[in-house]
Amino acid sequence: MIWQNLDYEQPSNIDLIEAKRAIEQTRLDATKSAVERNRLGxxxxxxxxxxxxxSYSKSLLPSNEKIRFLDPAIGTGSFYSALLQTFSLEQIESAVGYEIDRDYAETxxxxxxxxxxxxxxxxxxxxVPPEKESxxxxxxxxxxxxxxxxxxxxxxxNLLKDLGIKATGIQLSGLAxxxxxxxLVAHNWMSQxxxxxxxxxxxxxxxxYGVKIKNYLLNQVTLLRVHRFDPNDLQFSNVLVSTAVIWFRNIRPTRDYNVKFTYGGSIDxxxxxxxxxxxFLEKVPKWNVTAISGTQKFNIQSSDVKLSxxxxIKRGVATGANNFFILKSEQTSQLxxxxxxxxxxxxxxxxxxNDEIFADERGNPRLDRQLFLxxxxxxLEELRANHLSVWNYLKQGVEAGIPERYLCKHRxxxxLQETRHPTKFLCTYMGRHQSKNGKPFRFILNHSNAIAPNVYLMMYPKQHLATLLATAPDLLKSVWKALNSIPMQSLISEGRVYGDGLHKLEPRELANTPANILLEALENSSYTTLEGKNFYSRF
Incomplete structure (x- = not known):
């Protein structure tokens, strides 16, 4: 790569070129399948x-500084087009872009x-990044x-991991x-x-997996601003992803400094x-508006009780092929x-x-939609000899390629499904505010012998709570009501949010939710026997 001064005149038809770029972008996108676009992002x-x-970036740059512009994934040049609208050509010393897709690059x-x-x-x-600072x-x-x-x-x-380590000393998780x-790789392309x-x-x-990225932003460079868009305000019409913009300067900080955190609306x-x-940002586990605004307390020395x-807490059963392994009641009879x-x-x-599930005389959920795993x-040989109906059904699965699916072929x-036992308490794994009760997460009280698929989190009381509930079953509803009274924002702040407002909670995130409100509910109940007192004294 060679940076050089070039003698160009500011194009008088930037708007026209941008209009052509937008048309070409739409045309090129239409030629790419969803699979191709996901593969190349x-x-x-x-x-x-x-x-x-x-516009905002300009306010962070010295007005008299010549710009050496770099876009490592330039596409058709949306950022470059905006650069020409925002800065005079005299201020642009050089401009370089990289693009792996030849169709976009040639355009x-x-x-x-x-x-x-x-x-x-x-x-x-x-x-290879340039060696010279200039x-x-x-x-x-x-x-x-x-x-x-x-x-x-x-x-x-593995190649990317090595490059990240070489550039910053940081080894990212395989989930990144x-x-x-x-x-991380771009770090060595930046001037001081x-x-x-x-x-x-x-x-x-x-x-x-983002912890190390946050560590890089706070300690190897000086983070200036983080703007998180409202997840309901999709910035990309063709991908459901919650978006953020971050600005930082390539200066290693030597002391504590302030970062501007903004949320929702527009950047301006x-x-x-x-x-x-x-x-403060080093201490909080999540950089969301709840944590930053101070509506949720974070203290690494806190003795607050967690749901863990x-x-x-375990995820429900992941079958790898729900349509095959989960059968309606009438299907089990027919087969x-x-x-x-x-x-x-x-x-x-x-x-x-309803969020309370009752059982019939056989322990099955009293629901119109009864399902069986x-x-x-x-x-297979034993099944063929002793349970031909099961063998015949599994044979249909083989013909449909079910054994080759990812989860199935690793068993x-x-x-043979993973083992899950019924539990009284469940939490939904994902949801939106637009649900019928206006809450993305619901706690379910399950009186039946049913287990749950992986769209639920299964909550198994630990020994001290299990003993208390076995001694006083009437407390089941008190626990359930207390779970439902956990502030929804506490759950949301522990989880993550995706494009168009889809909230998710992983088992560890639910486990990290404060549970003081549940203890208070039990302490205020009428159950005050020795077992109850021993239970409360643990906390």
Whole structure:
């Protein structure tokens, strides 16, 4: 890569070129299948958002500084187009973009041929950064490819891990997406004190694999601002992802400093804004508006009781092929499947009319939609000899390719499900505010012998709570009501949110939710025997 002064005139028809770029972008996107776009993470930055980002970025740059612009994933040049609208050509010393997709790159080359932009049709992560400080970018801006970790081959993932370590000393989790590696690899392309702006998924702020990214942002560079868009306000029409923009300067901090955190609205007019210290951001487990606003207390020395103190929490059963393994009551009769191979299982939460599930005389859920999970420990030969109806049904599964599905082929027997026992307490795994009760998460009281699929979290009382409930079953409803009285914002802040407002809670996130309100409910109950007092004294 060669940075050089070029003698160009400011194009008088930037608006016309941008209009052509938008048309070409739409045309190219239409030629790519959903599979291709997911594989390469091709989701172009809307031009209006690019302009908004460039406008704010300009306020962070010295007015007299010559710009060495770099976009490691330039696409057709949305950010570059906004750059030309925001800065005079005299201020742009050089401009370079990298693009792995030849179709987008060649379009950018044609569109911007009369401007200083140089486009390299290569994988940015496999390119060599310049050694000289004067050749490095002082204004790096990027919407990196949104490629989930499972779309990266092991070979590519190992290469990216090595590059990240070489650039920053940080080894990322195997769950990190491609955008995380872009962020680290780009470090050696930046000049000292250079400005970087990244338009990336906000999920790294809420998940374990993002801890090291946050550490990089706080300690290896100086984080200036974090803006999280409202997840209901999708910035990309073709991908359901909650988006954030971060700005930082390539200066290693030597002491605590303040970071501007904003949320919702637009970059210029957010609905929430607060200056927070970098030390505070190091302590909070999630960078969300609840934590930053102070409506949730974070104290690493806190003795507050968590749900993990009271429950062991597991995800429900993941069958790998629900349509095959989960059968309706009438199907089990038609197929003549013996009850010994069937376990009652709850339907999806949307099919539950109420949050309290009662049992019939056989212990099955008293629901119109009764479902059963097929599972078996016997070998196929034994089934063929003793339970031909089960063998015949499994044979249909073989013909349909069920054993080759990911979860199935990693089991000792492809039709043997993971073990889950019934529990009284369940929590829905995902949801939106637009649900019928206005809450993304619901706690279910289950009186039946049904287990749950993986759209639920199963909450097993730990020994001290289990003993108390066995002694005083009437407390079941008190516990259930207390769970439902946990502030919804506490649950939301522990979980993560995706595009169009879809909230999710993983088992560890639910386990981390404060449970003081549950203890208070038990303490205020009329149950005051010795077992109860011993239970409370544990906390």
């Amino acid at each position: 091709q989701f172009a930055t809307p031009y209006s958002l690019a302009l908004e980002i460039l 950018a080359l044609k569109l911007w041929s009369n401007t200083p932009l140089k486009v390299n049709i290569v994988d940015f992560t496999e390119s 050749l490095r970018s002082n204004f790096l801006i990027c919407n990196p490819p949104y490629v989930r970790h499972h779309h990266l081959s092991n070979e590519k993932k 997406g491609l955008y995380c590696y872009f962020l 004190s250079g400005l970087a702006c990244w338009l990336i998924p906000s999920e790294f702020m809420d998940v374990n 007019k957010p609905i929430f804004s607060k200056s927070v210290s970098s030390k 103190d009271l429950f062991e 003549c499947i013996p009850t010994e191979f069937l376990t009652p299982i709850l339907p999806s939460p949307r099919h539950l009319p 097929l599972t078996c420990k016997q070998q 000792s027997l492809w039709y």
